[in-house]
Amino acid sequence: MTAMQRLDGHRGSSMNPDNNNQNQAPRGQPPHRLVGPSDSQRIRLEAVSKRWGESVAVDGIGFDVVPGEFVIMLGPSGCGKSTTLRMIAGLEQASAGRIHIGERDVTYLPPGDRGISMVFQSYALFPHLSVADNIVFGLRSRKVPKAERRERLARVAELVDLQVYLERKPAQLSGGQRQRVALARAIISEHPICLMDEPLSNLDARLRGEMRREIKALQQRLGMTVIYVTHDQVEAMSMGDRVILMQGGKIEQDGTPAELYDRPATAFAASFIGSPAMNLVSLAAAADGAVIEGEPRCSVASHEAKGHWLGIRPEEIYLLPADAPGVPAEVIDAEYLGADSIVRLKVGSQQLRARLDGKPALTAGSPCRLQWRSEAAHFFAAEDGQRLAIVGHDLAAPSGRQRFQPGRAGAEGNVVQEREAQASSHHAGNDTPGVNR
Ligand SMILES: Nc1ncnc2c1ncn2[C@@H]1O[C@H](COP(=O)(O)OP(=O)(O)OP(=O)(O)O)[C@@H](O)[C@H]1O
Ligand SMILES: [Mg+2]
Numbered sequence: 001m002t003a004m005q006r007l008d009g010h011r012g013s014s015m016n017p018d019n020n021n022q023n024q025a026p027r028g029q030p031p032h033r034l035v036g037p038s039d040s041q042r043i044r045l046e047a048v049s050k051r052w053g054e055s056v057a058v059d060g061i062g063f064d065v066v067p068g069e070f071v072i073m074l075g076p077s078g079c080g081k082s083t084t085l086r087m088i089a090g091l092e093q094a095s096a097g098r099i100h101i102g103e104r105d106v107t108y109l110p111p112g113d114r115g116i117s118m119v120f121q122s123y124a125l126f127p128h129l130s131v132a133d134n135i136v137f138g139l140r141s142r143k144v145p146k147a148e149r150r151e152r153l154a155r156v157a158e159l160v161d162l163q164v165y166l167e168r169k170p171a172q173l174s175g176g177q178r179q180r181v182a183l184a185r186a187i188i189s190e191h192p193i194c195l196m197d198e199p200l201s202n203l204d205a206r207l208r209g210e211m212r213r214e215i216k217a218l219q220q221r222l223g224m225t226v227i228y229v230t231h232d233q234v235e236a237m238s239m240g241d242r243v244i245l246m247q248g249g250k251i252e253q254d255g256t257p258a259e260l261y262d263r264p265a266t267a268f269a270a271s272f273i274g275s276p277a278m279n280l281v282s283l284a285a286a287a288d289g290a291v292i293e294g295e296p297r298c299s300v301a302s303h304e305a306k307g308h309w310l311g312i313r314p315e316e317i318y319l320l321p322a323d324a325p326g327v328p329a330e331v332i333d334a335e336y337l338g339a340d341s342i343v344r345l346k347v348g349s350q351q352l353r354a355r356l357d358g359k360p361a362l363t364a365g366s367p368c369r370l371q372w373r374s375e376a377a378h379f380f381a382a383e384d385g386q387r388l389a390i391v392g393h394d395l396a397a398p399s400g401r402q403r404f405q406p407g408r409a410g411a412e413g414n415v416v417q418e419r420e421a422q423a424s425s426h427h428a429g430n431d432t433p434g435v436n437r
Contacts (some may be wrong), residue, residue, distance in 0.1 A: 012315060017282065040102035041067035041192045043088060048097030049249075050083050052095040057083045058098065059249035065193075065227060070219050072240035075231045077130040081229040082121055085195050088227065089118050092341070101193065104120040106199045114193075117186040118319040123178045125170040132157075132166040135184045161207075175202040182213070187218065194219075196228045200235065212239055232275055232435040237261070245269055252324070252411070263378075267385035270311045276342055278311045278378070280349040289393070294348025298327045300377065308388060313343065316376035317354035318396060319368050326369030326395050334362045345370065371395040 048129075050058040056079040065071050073081045086092040088099060090111035099107045127136050133140075135156065137151045140154040144152075157163045157210050160180040179202045186194055199215070200208045209228060217237050219226050230236055234251055235244045239259040245252045245268075246262060253265040253273075264270035271279040285288040285306040289299030292310065320326055332344040333349070336359050342363060343354045347370065354370070377392030 038067055038192070041191065042102055043086075043225065043227070044100040045088070046098045046100075047093050048084070048087060048093055048099060049088060049093045050080070050092060053196075054247050059085070061246075061251050062097075063244055063250070063251065063254055065108075065225060067225055070216065070222045070226045070228065070239060070241045072236040072243045073227060073246060074231065074233065074236040074243050075246035076231060076272075079246040081231075081246060084196050084246075085118070085197055085227060085229055087110040088114075089116060089195055090114050091118075102436065114190055116193040116195055117189040118194070119182050119196040119199040121187045121201075123170075123182040125178060127170055129179050130167050130169060130172070131162060134170065134181055135162075135166075135188055136378070138185065138189050143243060152188050156184045159218075159222065160184045160211075176204065176207065179203060180211075183215075190222070192223070193225045193418075196226065198230055201230070201232075214386050215239070232381070233275065237273070245272060258365060259405075263387070264311070265387050267309055267311065267380040269378075270380065272329050276315050276353050276355070279317075279352040280311050280380070281352060282348065282382070283308055283310050292347045292350055295328060296348075298395070299394065300327065301379065301390055305379055305388070305390050305392070308382050308390075311378035311380060312372050312376055314351070314353045314355040317345075317352065318371040319343065319345075319354055319360070320371060321358060322367040322369060324369045324371075326371040329368055329370050331362045331364055331366050331368060333364055334360065337427055357425050 001423060002252070003305055047060045047061050048058060048062065049060050055166040059146045061084065074086060075081055076141045083092060087094045088101075090106065090109060094107060097107075098105055101114055101116070111135075126137065127304075129137065136144075136153050138380075139152065150282075153166075154163075157166060160183055162177065162180055162184060165173060165177060166179065170181065173181070179199060183196075183199050186196070186199075187378050196215075200211050203211060212235060215226075215228075215282075218224070228235070228239065240257055242255065243257055243260050244254045247268055253260055253269045255263075255265075256412075260269060260273050264273065264278070271280060282293045283301065284293045285303065286299055289303055290301045290305035290308075290310075291297075291299050292299045318326075327347055329345040329347045329352070332341045332343050332346055335355075341355070341356050341359055343356055345352045345354060345368075347349075352370070372392075374392050375396035379390040379392070380386065381388055
């Protein structure tokens with residue numbers, strides 16, 4: 001039994017003032033949620049901006065968060081994620097636009113009247129209070145009775161693994177422990193809307209993975225609406241029902257994790273999601289279509305693609321012997337990662353990376369051919385990076401039979417990778433191309 005389940009199991013009627021049992025699943029149906037999300041949890045931003053003097057931190061963004069949704073705000077440092085969250089919380093005043101929570105326009109309401117809890121990027125703990133007092137601070141000011149405070153504190157402290165630190169002061173904690181205090185303070189409040197600003201950034205990898213699952217489970221069980229800021233794409237992909245990707249104060253793409261991965265709206269979105277990032281190479285004109293710059297022998301799309309960008313995920317590239325059909329390439333080097341390897345390849349004047357299973361026996365400088373399915377090719381405009389509706393050539397062999405078998409040396413003795421199973425599943429009409437395998 002996980003800590004989260006324990007939290008649920010001990011959950012009393014006092015857990016949420018909105019819970020009058022009317023939201024519980026009917027008899028015979030699984031109780032998905034203990035509290036059903038209600039319309040008061042809907043969040044709507046309309047053309048919201050934030051300016052400080054001349055500088056624009058958030059530039060006219062708009063989105064809707066439906067009750068019970070887990071929305072991730074993702075983007076590089078300085079793109080305006082925290083500022084957006086702070087405007088929703090009421091800690092920053094929007095320079096333009098409107099913010100609604102439920103039916104209410106909260107644009108000018110003070111933070112305390114918005115019915116939300118927040119986990120700050122900077123923790124914002126009271127240095128003179130103990131861990132326990134920091135966690136129950138909000139309950140105390142809401143006059144929650146002492147016995148109930150104690151009970152909720154015990155549950156939440158166990159959840160975030162802070163039981164032995166309750167008497168310490170924040171200064172006597174590590175960064176990760178302080179972060180967990182901040183998280184505990186938000187969880188204990190049981191507000192139906194929780195805003196979290198990089199709540200796991202200071203935790204070690206193990207605890208982070210654990211907390212990721214626990215936060216998601218807590219959100220689902222309590223039917224909370226969560227807006228969660230991160231620049232970690234693993235958190236975004238694994239936790240989010242929806243991801244809002246920002247850059248330079250604007251929204252680049254707003255969609256499900258699979259939509260961002262399978263159909264990036266811009267070259268920026270393509271390069272931000274996926275590790276290693278999607279390859280982006282520039283295309284030039286050749287006699288029979290658009291080719292990768294510097295490699296005129298194999299066209300990859302029709303003429304309309306010339307001058308634009310071709311994007312292919314490293315996991316979508318098949319490596320074949322030099323006498324196979326496909327785009328001629330040369331191995332630069334390979335980085336072995338355990339389960340797979342990242343191979344750098346030179347194609348004309350461009351470089352690509354391919355993700356291959358296991359540890360392929362590749363020799364630097366050896367020639368090979370690259371193939372990919374037409375669905376794996378994405379095209380982006382050179383001018384503004386927007387996705388183009390161009391379909392690339394299908395370079396992949398019609399069946400997996402021609403593919404090189406590991407252990408059977410090719411003409412050059414260089415490698416190549418076996419992907420028969422995957423290839424045949426694609427050719428059998430797998431309808432989720434591009435999903436990480
Ligand atoms: N109080 C302020 N005064 C002036 N500029 C500010 C202020 N707060 C933030 N900014 C600027 O607004 C922009 C967005 O900042 P914000 O904190 O929202 O970024 P972020 O996406 O949360 O980045 P990070 O991932 O580094 O936390 C940045 O360029 C930042 O310098
Ligand atoms: Mg921030």
